[in-house]
Amino acid sequence: xxxxxxxxxxxxxxxxEPLYQTRRAWLGRVSGALLAGLAxxxxxxxxxxxxxxxxxxxxxPTPLKDVTGYNNFYEYGTDKEAPARLAPGLxxxxxxxxxxxxxxxxxxxxxxxDLLKTSRVQDRxxxxxxxxxxxxxxxxxxxxxxxxxxxxxxxxxxxxxxxxTLLDPEQMPGQxxxxxxxxxxxxxxxxxxxxxxxxxxxxxxxxxxxxQNGAPIRLVVPWKYGFKSIKSIVRIRLTDRQxxxxxxxxxxxxxxxxxxVNPAVDHPRWSQARERRIGEWRxxxxxxxxxxxEQVASLYAGMDLKRFF
Ligand SMILES: Nc1nc2c(c(=O)[nH]1)N[C@H]1C(S)=C(S)[C@@H](COP(=O)(O)O)O[C@H]1N2
Ligand SMILES: [Mo]
Numbered sequence: 001x002x003x004x005x006x007x008x009x010x011x012x013x014x015x016x017e018p019l020y021q022t023r024r025a026w027l028g029r030v031s032g033a034l035l036a037g038l039a040x041x042x043x044x045x046x047x048x049x050x051x052x053x054x055x056x057x058x059x060x061p062t063p064l065k066d067v068t069g070y071n072n073f074y075e076y077g078t079d080k081e082a083p084a085r086l087a088p089g090l091x092x093x094x095x096x097x098x099x100x101x102x103x104x105x106x107x108x109x110x111x112x113x114d115l116l117k118t119s120r121v122q123d124r125x126x127x128x129x130x131x132x133x134x135x136x137x138x139x140x141x142x143x144x145x146x147x148x149x150x151x152x153x154x155x156x157x158x159x160x161x162x163x164x165t166l167l168d169p170e171q172m173p174g175q176x177x178x179x180x181x182x183x184x185x186x187x188x189x190x191x192x193x194x195x196x197x198x199x200x201x202x203x204x205x206x207x208x209x210x211x212q213n214g215a216p217i218r219l220v221v222p223w224k225y226g227f228k229s230i231k232s233i234v235r236i237r238l239t240d241r242q243x244x245x246x247x248x249x250x251x252x253x254x255x256x257x258x259x260x261v262n263p264a265v266d267h268p269r270w271s272q273a274r275e276r277r278i279g280e281w282r283x284x285x286x287x288x289x290x291x292x293x294e295q296v297a298s299l300y301a302g303m304d305l306k307r308f309f
Contacts (some may be wrong), residue, residue: 061125062136064205066278071212072130073231074179075165075172082174083212090171091232093216102162102238105153112216116202119147124199126222128229129261129290133283135275140220141203146194154190154238161193162186162243163219164235180246186230187243187257188221191299197222197292200233223289223296225259256309260300261290265309 061067073083076090098115101107110118121141129135149161167183169175175182192198199220202209209215214231221228227247247255254268263273263286274283289296300308 059137061139062278067136067138068210073212075174077174087211091211096216099235100152103155103158104238118151119143126220127290128226129275131225131227133275134278136278139205140201142199142201144196145198145200157240158238159190160239160242161188162237162239163230163233165230166232166234180250184230184246186228186245197295223261223292225261228259258308262305265306
């Protein structure tokens with residue numbers, strides 16, 4: 001993200017537009033040939049075209065190997081393969097304690113397994129859209145954040161929720177480098193945190209959350225850029241001030257506090273209008289609020305989302 005200059009973007013992340021053009025040209029030739037009366041089922045070109053359309057709209061879950069093999073988790077390095085290579089051997093996910101405190105009536109330190117009992121674990125397949133213009137579809141399991149917050153009884157003065165990742169360079173060697181101001185911190189406004197879509201994920205694809213995906217517990221906020229979905233959370237703190245988030249602190253002009261997926265607001269160094277779904281060639285249009293506008297747009301009624309990006 002921040003530290004990558006445009007010329008650092010690996011070619012695998014750039015849409016192979018020429019390939020797509022080639023494919024179209026090839027399809028064009030095939031239909032041309034069909035029109036010319038060559039022996040092939042007349043439906044072929046229609047099928048192919050429909051196939052492309054279908055692929056563009058479908059939200060098939062991203063294969064497990066990509067979900068667990070292509071990750072951003074800067075605590076293990078800035079390349080996408082490092083988390084899968086390093087995190088499983090280094091991150092100790094038991095015992096794991098999550099502190100929930102700040103402006104609450106009943107602050108507490110919860111053992112992860114007790115915290116899980118706060119609510120029924122649910123299945124939620126969500127799109128995840130990285131600020132770097134790639135996306136995935138991930139079948140998560142987890143508990144709504146609102147259930148955890150309800151348990152600690154937020155004070156009326158609580159307006160924001162701050163989340164903090166584990167700080168331990170032994171388990172997270174990337175923290176030895178000043179890539180970000182560690183520990184990783186993220187935040188939500190209270191109404192965003194209480195929204196029923198907002199999930200504390202504890203598993204994916206029906207298995208315990210892999211270390212590289214933020215074990216044992218990470219946030220998932222599907223209408224926001226992926227960096228809001230903080231991993232390996234040890235603290236949830238309610239506050240009356242907007243939290244200083246790690247990305248907001250490191251580059252405030254590039255990463256705002258809200259970070260709502262918005263094709264109309266470009267990152268200063270690249271367009272956010274389209275995205276590459278991992279596993280696909282073509283880029284697809286990015287949807288406002290990552291496709292969750294119906295559920296969440298009302299949270300931002302009257303806000304200038306170009307200013308509060
Ligand atoms: N602690 C922590 N959480 C993090 C990150 C990180 O570097 N550290 N990266 C974020 C970014 S940029 C993205 S896109 C998502 C990626 O989540 P995934 O690996 O589960 O796909 O995690 C987010 N959560
Ligand atoms: Mo991201």
